[in-house]
Amino acid sequence: MSRRIWAIAFNTFKEAVRDRILYNLVFFALLLVASAPLLGEISIGVQRVLLINLSLSAISIFGIVISIFVGISLVSKEIERRTLYPVLSRQVGRGEFIIGKYCGLAGTLLVNTAAMTAGFYVELLLMTRSFTRADANILIAIYFLFLQFIVIIGLALLFSSFSSPLLSALFALSMFVAGTFAVDLRAFATMAHGPEGWLARAASYVVPNLASLNVITRVSHDQLIAAGLVGYNTLYTFVYAAAAASGAVLIFSRRDLK
């Protein structure tokens, strides 16, 4: 990573920290504390399933909200406040700026997710008194959630490169919802014929396959995740994010800053 991209990424991370984005961790901690009495009422096996579902869903929701709402403002806020002018008047390419911003928010979410993961494992240890091999499997589900965030940041950046923050949020949220049902969309595409079939097939390729990146239920029931799926999802995310970022760079490079 070039020094300039690294500097922009680090500055983005610093902004998130100083603008108290990571305060969501406090809410996450409160959620875990508040759920403890509730979980105490039920048997230990069910307790574990509930804790995994509750914690990973919270990690997912916090992460998606940050990805969309911070993602859409990454570029638009800089344009609106004109903080971008002293940056782009230097030898900083617009592509470098977009990539730096992308990496900065991804780094913020990595720290955020890691902190919530640590909190979750502490709670799990308090509940079960010891870790089992299946508990390590949960890390894969969390890794997949992080891949989801990477995809959503890419989409938020892409949309914000050509539309208003409100529309960008709406588009990104719609893609997230559609992506959650990507499997159903693909099933529909195989069944539909004619123009609907073509349309559904095209949409199924454009919409991110977030369903494949959600294995929370499987890990909560101790089902193993195949190494092949980890590799496939990593590659898929890399390609999808690269395509979204390329689109954002392409559009942003031609844009006049007013």
Next chain:
Amino acid sequence: MLAVEILGLEKVYATGFWRKKPKVGLKSLHLEIPEREVFGFLGPNGAGKTTTLKLLMGLISPTAGTARILNQPWRDPAVRSRIGFLPEQPYFYDYLTPVELLDYYGVLSGVSLADRRLRIPKLLERVGLAEQGRTQLRKFSKGMLQRVGIAQAVLHEPEVVFLDEPMSGLDPVGRREVRDFIHSLNAEGKTVFFSTHILADAEALCHRVAVLNKGELRGVGVVADLVAKNRSRFEIVWQGPSTVPAMRIFGNEPQVAGETARAIVKENELQAALAVLKSQSAQLISVNPVGGSLEEYFLQKLGESAEVPR
């Protein structure tokens, strides 16, 4: 060598949502600015000054034309390390301190760590912010932000500095300090290209000025010549209103207040006017040159149709 060479830069904005209407931001602009010059870009609000600077900084794309900075194409990334830019009413990352902000911009400009450590404290001292180096920018006044803006524009020791309304929003002391700073930059051998609508600043600082209005270049001139050229009229004050009818031959109607009369005459008519007063036995009180300010040239150019000198 030319520091800046603008070759027909033009910008037309498309406004409206459905049916786009063209709006001219800048009509074909030609300008040449030699190295080591302080060049003032004058014009009322909406004249096209900021559009020109944004075009030169690569923040917007031209509809037509090109430019060269320090003999290189203006969009060449190599040029960027040799120029500095202060945007109009700058706003910086308010969660950073001046030291952090300058360090960030230093990295982006390719300044080494050793140089950043050396230059940042000196620069903050120079713009009068040595004691606020570790205070978050969200606590800064507009004038302090302007100083930070100037510091970031020269941090990487550029050869050409572009300043968009550098005195805007400053109090008289702040304006004086920025003036002194621009003088010192020029004394160091830097070319300064700055836009302003405050004519006194341009008159005090610039070697040459260009007047822009409604996106059109109206004139370019050497400040000293323009001021001297306009200093070609004289105000005569005398006692004896009975001489007024005789003085009307010089064009303007003399103004009378009690026993005192006042008239403005051209330089080539001064001796004749004085002779008339002497022949009428009027008592001469004073003869003073009038006008001669850049303001007159500016107002004259705003009223004229476009011309395109370099």
